[in-house]
Amino acid sequence: MRSWLTFLMKRSSGAGLAIVLVLCAGCGWMGGPARPAWIDGNSAQYPASQYLVGVGQADSRPQATEQAYAAVSRIFKAEITAQAKDWESYLVVESRGQTNTERRLTLDNVTRVTTDKVLENVQILDTWFDQKARQYYALAGMNRAQAESAMVERLAELDRTIQTQVTEASHTQDKLSRVRNLKRAAKNLVLREAYNTDLRTIRSTGQGSPAAYRVAELTAELEQFLSTQYGMAVEVSGEQAEPLERALIEGLAQEGFSVAGHGAASGTTPVELLIKGTVRLWPIEVHDPHFRYVRWCTDAVIEETATHRVIGAVSRGGKEGHVTEREATAKAVRVMQQEFSAELARSVAAHVYGETDLPVAAAAPSGCPKETGASPLGR
Template sequence: MMLRKIIYVSIISFLISGCAHDARKEYSGADYPSSQYLTATGIGRSESEARNQAVAGISRIFESRVYSDTMDRVKSVVKGSGNEVSEQSIESNIRVVSDMELKGVQVDRTWFDKGKGVYYALAVLDRSRAGDNWQSEIRNIDSSIEGEYQVLNKAGSRFERYMALKKILKSWLQREVIVSRLRVLGFTRKGTPSYNIRSVFNMIPVLKSQMLICIDINGDYAKKIRERLSEALAGSGFLISNDHDKADVLITGMVVVNPVELKNPGWEFARATVALSVIDRKTGSIVGEITQNARAGHITYAEAVQMAVKKVSGPVAGQLLGYLEE
């Protein structure tokens, strides 16, 4: 009888341990040698959280290296061009591009640790496959930039040339981020582009210093918005002109303020709405549109109006700068 119990307990223990091992599917480094794969393990209270953490772990391998490598490359090109561009704008663009999702990352397996009560996930990136994909992306970007140079050469106005150059620069920054990712994997870029990016860094500040912007906004509170836009644009290096006929770019629009009815006794509310159009004066084309609104409340309607106008002025200026700078 005792022998039967021992055999029974042994069988049950074997089955439990075997099932637990299968459920966890624990990761062995031999499955994915570092020479061929990048791996990261994520931990979470749920399987989805563990998966997200694993993918984020792969991204973190690239983040700091890609950003620093790309900035170093930009600085070397800027130094060689002899001109300065907005470092803040460049940094912003690099961060946006470098934060883009890494293609090719896969979550290979997940498992649950009953003892700790947490999930694990293993994310994997095949070095060779990712390298081939990124080489292809770089070739596509180079082809796109060459096409954008043709648009630049056909541009009929100073503003068109400026925006074409900004588009080329943005594409090139995307390219350099991918080149940096290749370096993280231990690969180098194959081939040399036919264009000279230093010419872009040369031309952007020159055009910016020559391009006149006229702000023509209507409405009872247009003056405050106009002053805020002028301050923001001038602070970023753009030239403001009051001469409509000499301007390269016209910023036109309206400021409208309306009362807002809310069930809040003793308080008055107002909403300020700003709608702007960015116009290439030479071609007459509307090349951009911006709309922002903000609501504010106070015990008097007049003060609520002032607060709403002030509140909306910042986002409008930021959106306009974002359009012109990025």
């Protein structure tokens, strides 16, 4: 092989030499005279004090490369999981409503976001092909100094953002603004702590960069404010109103709010939002000899108690069937509790926390017709 390359280099033009260099770029995969030391975790060329590495082994080049990247990724994921206990106060609150994971900041989401950023600094450092065993090896790694510089810059940016949000939360007189800034600051602080864990992994000393705040402290401040200063009231009327109202109150409580139900004595927490809903159920005729069907509809509006301004509206409807009308009604109630009440609670929480806007009345047509053409079901 060496004599063949020497012959070509002597006789090639500039363009031909470029082709030879391209061929040489893959020579690492063609095997060498000896097994590289980095496969066994010892490498003078990539010392642990300067590089954080992972080795991949597979039957093909792409798989070996992928496994090498994955080996580096696992180092960071393991560290984040080990450190996550300090964030439990926030992550537990966020995981209460598990039916809507898109807007939740879960541990899996944290590790994915931070690890993706870390892997931007990882590259394939070396490769080798074991001709006898027909196995491909790849060494992936990052230069600790370069990765540290990028991570320190990212932490500084998050620190500035968190400080701005905490300052605005403490100085504003607007309750909604305070809630949103505290929520965003806590969320950013979780990410910041995850990045700091990555920094400790990157640095050979294992030292990170302390934050000015703690996740548990910000979360406790937010929960305290919601329980004492930002209450809600729920009023649901109509057929089967009681189980629907109970499910809505439970959903809002799981989101962290203090909620009073219809007819409940007023508490000490000021009521900032009033959620008023109606529910109707009635039997319908469907040409089915085995099942009886019930149609249901729900409408709800959310208004600010101070101004009586309607800020959102949610409507849903559907039909459920079972072997008897009574069982069909019970099934419809369960569906309303799961689909309508849970969705409404999440929508209200997303609005309060500044994540998404509530549907407006014009965009949420009434789910209940004015006349059903049948007698409503009893409560």
